[in-house]
Amino acid sequence: MQPAEETPRPALIPIRGVPMIKYFAENWGEVEGFQAQPDDLLISTYPKSGTTWISEIVDMIYNDGDTEKCKREAIYMRVPFLEFAVPGIPTGVELLQKRPSRRLVKTHLPVQLLPESFWEQDCKMIYMARNAKDVAVSYYYFYQMAKVHPDPGSWDHFLDDFTAGRVSFGSWHQHVRGWWEKRREHRMLYLFYEDMKEDPRREIRKVLEFLGRPPSEGLVEAIAQHTSFTKMKQNFMANYKTIPTSVMDHSISPFMRKGVTGDWKNQFTVAQNERFDADYERQMEGTDLSFRMEI
Numbered sequence: 001m002q003p004a005e006e007t008p009r010p011a012l013i014p015i016r017g018v019p020m021i022k023y024f025a026e027n028w029g030e031v032e033g034f035q036a037q038p039d040d041l042l043i044s045t046y047p048k049s050g051t052t053w054i055s056e057i058v059d060m061i062y063n064d065g066d067t068e069k070c071k072r073e074a075i076y077m078r079v080p081f082l083e084f085a086v087p088g089i090p091t092g093v094e095l096l097q098k099r100p101s102r103r104l105v106k107t108h109l110p111v112q113l114l115p116e117s118f119w120e121q122d123c124k125m126i127y128m129a130r131n132a133k134d135v136a137v138s139y140y141y142f143y144q145m146a147k148v149h150p151d152p153g154s155w156d157h158f159l160d161d162f163t164a165g166r167v168s169f170g171s172w173h174q175h176v177r178g179w180w181e182k183r184r185e186h187r188m189l190y191l192f193y194e195d196m197k198e199d200p201r202r203e204i205r206k207v208l209e210f211l212g213r214p215p216s217e218g219l220v221e222a223i224a225q226h227t228s229f230t231k232m233k234q235n236f237m238a239n240y241k242t243i244p245t246s247v248m249d250h251s252i253s254p255f256m257r258k259g260v261t262g263d264w265k266n267q268f269t270v271a272q273n274e275r276f277d278a279d280y281e282r283q284m285e286g287t288d289l290s291f292r293m294e295i
Ligand code: PPS
Pocket: 045, 046, 047, 048, 049, 050, 051, 052, 053, 134, 137, 138, 139, 141, 227, 228, 229, 230, 232, 255, 256, 257, 258, 259, 260, 263
C-alpha cells in the first residue's frame, strides 16, 4: 500500500507522439494556446541539460548582477516552466500570465511542439544542449527523485528507454537536432553545457552579446561566481529545495547532483557504452551538430 501522502507515479501520455508527464499532457490545451509577447525570452532545453544554470545566468543579466534581487524568488517563479502542471500548484501558464513584461520562459518542448505564438512574435531564444550520456545519467536520477515521472526501473532499462525516446519529452536526438536546424532561420543562441563548464566567462559574454548588453567584466565576474555549481547548490532560490518532498525528494537524489561533464563514465558499463555509441551514430547521422562527452 502507498503511504497516505503518496500518489502512484503516473504513466506518460503522448502529445503528437511525444511522451509527456501525465499532468502536463492533461493541461496541453492551455500550453498550445499560450500567447507569447515579442519581448519574452525563451530558454529551451532537453531536460537535465543545464536549464537551471542558464536560467540563473539570464536572470542575473536581467537584474544587472544584483544577487539580492535574484534571490527574491525561487527560480521556477522567476523563470516559469511553460508546460508545467501538477494538481494543486499554479501551472506554468498561470505564473507567466502574472509576470511583468520581459518575461523569461522555460520550456523542454521539442521544437515542433512549441506554441505558434513564439514564432509569430519572433521571440529571442536560448537553447542549451548537453551530451546525451551525461543527460541520460542525470535524467535517471531525476526520474527517481521527481515523482511525477514513472518509475525508471533499473539503469539498464532506463537507458534503453532513453535511447528509444520512451521518456518524458521524447527523444534527446530529435530534440537537439530539431532545435539545431531551427536556429538557421530564427533569432536563437545555441549553447552547450560542456562549453559553459569549460569556460563560463566566455559563454556568459556570448549571452550578453546575444541580449544586446555591454560585456562589462565586472558583471561577467559577478555572474560567473553567483552561478558556479557550488553556489547554486547552496542557493535555496536555485536548488529546488523549496519544492514539497512529495514532488521532489532530494533525499533520493539531490536536484543539484554533481554538475560535471563525463560522469557517465561512472555509470555506463562497457557493453552499455558500445550499444549506445552504435545507436548514437545511427540517430545522429547526417547532422553537423557534434557533442563533447568529456572536456
Ligand atoms: S531540469 O529539471 O531539466 O530543468 O534540470 P536542468 O537544470 O536542466 O539540469 C540539471 C543538471 O544541471 C546541473 N547543474 C549545474 N551544473 C553545473 N553548474 C551549475 N551551476 C549547475 N546547476 C545545475 C545539475 O547538477 C544537474 O546535472 P547532474 O549531472 O545531475 O548533476
